Amino acid sequence: MRTPSNPFNIDQLIDELKSAALSADAKAQVKSILKRAVQAPQWVAATIPDYADDDVILFENDLISIWHCRFPINLSVPAHDHQMVATIAVYQGAEQNVLWTRGDSGAIEEKTELTVNAGDVLQLGPNAIHSVRSTDDMDSCAIHVYLGRLTTVERSLFDAKNGVVLHFDDDNYQRLVSTGPASAKPHDSQLE
Numbered sequence: 001m002r003t004p005s006n007p008f009n010i011d012q013l014i015d016e017l018k019s020a021a022l023s024a025d026a027k028a029q030v031k032s033i034l035k036r037a038v039q040a041p042q043w044v045a046a047t048i049p050d051y052a053d054d055d056v057i058l059f060e061n062d063l064i065s066i067w068h069c070r071f072p073i074n075l076s077v078p079a080h081d082h083q084m085v086a087t088i089a090v091y092q093g094a095e096q097n098v099l100w101t102r103g104d105s106g107a108i109e110e111k112t113e114l115t116v117n118a119g120d121v122l123q124l125g126p127n128a129i130h131s132v133r134s135t136d137d138m139d140s141c142a143i144h145v146y147l148g149r150l151t152t153v154e155r156s157l158f159d160a161k162n163g164v165v166l167h168f169d170d171d172n173y174q175r176l177v178s179t180g181p182a183s184a185k186p187h188d189s190q191l192e
């Protein structure tokens with residue numbers, strides 16, 4: 001529920017994002033809407049429903065998918081692509097990203113690392129490949145928005161250690177996901 005001192009409302013945000021998806025300028029509009037939504041991340045944390053599941057699809061159609069994602073402490077999400085523009089708005093904790101590029105052999109190589117902190121928004125192009133790790137002190141919570149129907153698009157998982165590209169499905173994801181402490185953490189980077 002919205003209160004006079006807290007302008008965040010998840011239903012209103014979903015409506016704004018659905019409208020933005022209809023625009024020719026959807027990519028920029030989604031980023032702008034999400035930046036405004038998480039500019040005071042404590043408002044989001046105080047207001048958003050306490051979702052039972054870690055990954056919740058809040059809305060999906062052919063133009064846009066809106067997810068709430070909670071990454072428990074020390075979760076390492078394997079490298080993957082989205083095949084559509086992805087915009088990540090963190091409001092609690094942090095998502096530590098590694099961005100990868102595909103080498104000539106098809107295997108992936110680490111390009112850069114950056115941390116998306118509460119209040120930050122990261123936008124990735126349709127060909128981007130990233131892996132994500134939550135920190136060791138707090139679950140990370142974010143709103144993820146994809147400009148397309150994420151649940152049905154063909155996309156890939158990458159086994160970086162063995163240089164193998166896999167179909168993105170639940171079995172391959174469960175094989176690659178890990179929950180142990182990290183030996184090294186990505187560095188903080190400045191976001192635009």
Ligand SMILES: [Fe+2]
Binds near residue numbers: 082130
């Ligand atoms: Fe992702």
